[in-house]
Amino acid sequence: MNILIYGAGVQGSYLAHVLVQGGHDVTVLARGKRAEELETEGLIIRHYLQRKTTVDQVRVIRGLASEDVYDLIFVMMKYSDFEAVLPILANNYSRHIVLVGNNMDTYAMKDYLSKNGKSPKQVVFGFQTTAGTRMDGRVICIRGGHGEMVIGSLEGQIPFRTLLEQAFSRTKYKLNDQDQIDAWLKNHMVLVVPMNMVILYHQFQMKKVVRDDKRMRQFVAAMGEGFRVLDSLGYPLTPARQASWITHYPNFVRWALKLFFMLPVSRWIDGTSTELAALNETFAEWRSRSDVPTPNWDALEAEWLNQSYLM
Numbered sequence: 001m002n003i004l005i006y007g008a009g010v011q012g013s014y015l016a017h018v019l020v021q022g023g024h025d026v027t028v029l030a031r032g033k034r035a036e037e038l039e040t041e042g043l044i045i046r047h048y049l050q051r052k053t054t055v056d057q058v059r060v061i062r063g064l065a066s067e068d069v070y071d072l073i074f075v076m077m078k079y080s081d082f083e084a085v086l087p088i089l090a091n092n093y094s095r096h097i098v099l100v101g102n103n104m105d106t107y108a109m110k111d112y113l114s115k116n117g118k119s120p121k122q123v124v125f126g127f128q129t130t131a132g133t134r135m136d137g138r139v140i141c142i143r144g145g146h147g148e149m150v151i152g153s154l155e156g157q158i159p160f161r162t163l164l165e166q167a168f169s170r171t172k173y174k175l176n177d178q179d180q181i182d183a184w185l186k187n188h189m190v191l192v193v194p195m196n197m198v199i200l201y202h203q204f205q206m207k208k209v210v211r212d213d214k215r216m217r218q219f220v221a222a223m224g225e226g227f228r229v230l231d232s233l234g235y236p237l238t239p240a241r242q243a244s245w246i247t248h249y250p251n252f253v254r255w256a257l258k259l260f261f262m263l264p265v266s267r268w269i270d271g272t273s274t275e276l277a278a279l280n281e282t283f284a285e286w287r288s289r290s291d292v293p294t295p296n297w298d299a300l301e302a303e304w305l306n307q308s309y310l311m
């Protein structure tokens, strides 16, 4: 199968590796320094927990022309980067597109591609549950199993499920179908934004995060507020158990996160202010539409915005 990975960062690189191992013809769209690294050194991944390094050779392109047709395109980038590539995807004749990553605008993105696509498109959304960072031309990948993507369509059934199954058939990578993918992504944002405000506040110094009990309490409380906002606006809480645990057992959640942040592996988790700001900005609008008070979220946001402004 002819597959394009659009975006060769942490998540895209791991997926490219999986699909190359699965026997496919994999092309990676990369830009600038990353494209050069891939061309000269190959796709290097340090699988941190597995204590191994892999090097794969992939075809690298720097742009996507209309006629470059792929059986499947996975777009693997930050929420704040999707907007720039939607017109390029619309202009391309490929049919099957999976937009992977944090996303607050699934309906608008799908709508854009339907209205502006040069050819009919089937668009689904995913979130890859691996993590990691980039360092010296290689990706450090953190994963428990062989990789997994939560995936779903806004219409219920994924229209090209069989094609996806074929893509992963010779791999151990799991597709975890989610029939409320839009709500799932919004619930996930509620976890990511307050926690990352504190992590970025301490500039990824996880020991400082662990010692900062006040802000750790605040971010767990802010997650609970976020779920209440979603609920008040009619979004399903999914997975339901996640929201329930965080709202009912905040102390347990805080201590579990402290333990995780104490592990060396936690320092490899990546995040940027740009994506965080974009996610938070969208959610700020929803908070203003809801009558649920969000004092903890507001306090973290004010402090984080103030700090970003000073930097």
Ligand SMILES: NC(=O)c1ccc[n+]([C@@H]2O[C@H](COP(=O)([O-])OP(=O)(O)OC[C@H]3O[C@@H](n4cnc5c(N)ncnc54)[C@H](OP(=O)(O)O)[C@@H]3O)[C@@H](O)[C@H]2O)c1
Pocket: 006, 007, 008, 009, 010, 011, 012, 029, 030, 031, 032, 034, 076, 077, 078, 079, 081, 084, 085, 100, 101, 102, 103, 128, 129, 130, 131, 132, 133, 134, 268, 269, 270, 271, 275
């Ligand atoms: N990394 C993690 O630990 C982790 C964990 C869970 C979820 N996620 C989520 O997964 C998503 C992807 O994250 P990531 O860590 O893979 O991000 P990333 O490392 O920044 O990778 C994104 C890639 O897309 C490329 N890109 C962005 N805009 C582009 C454009 N217009 N044209 C071509 N390439 C473009 C970037 O190019 P450059 O190389 O030039 O930057 C980069 O290589 C995000 O929503 C993130 O929050 C990440």
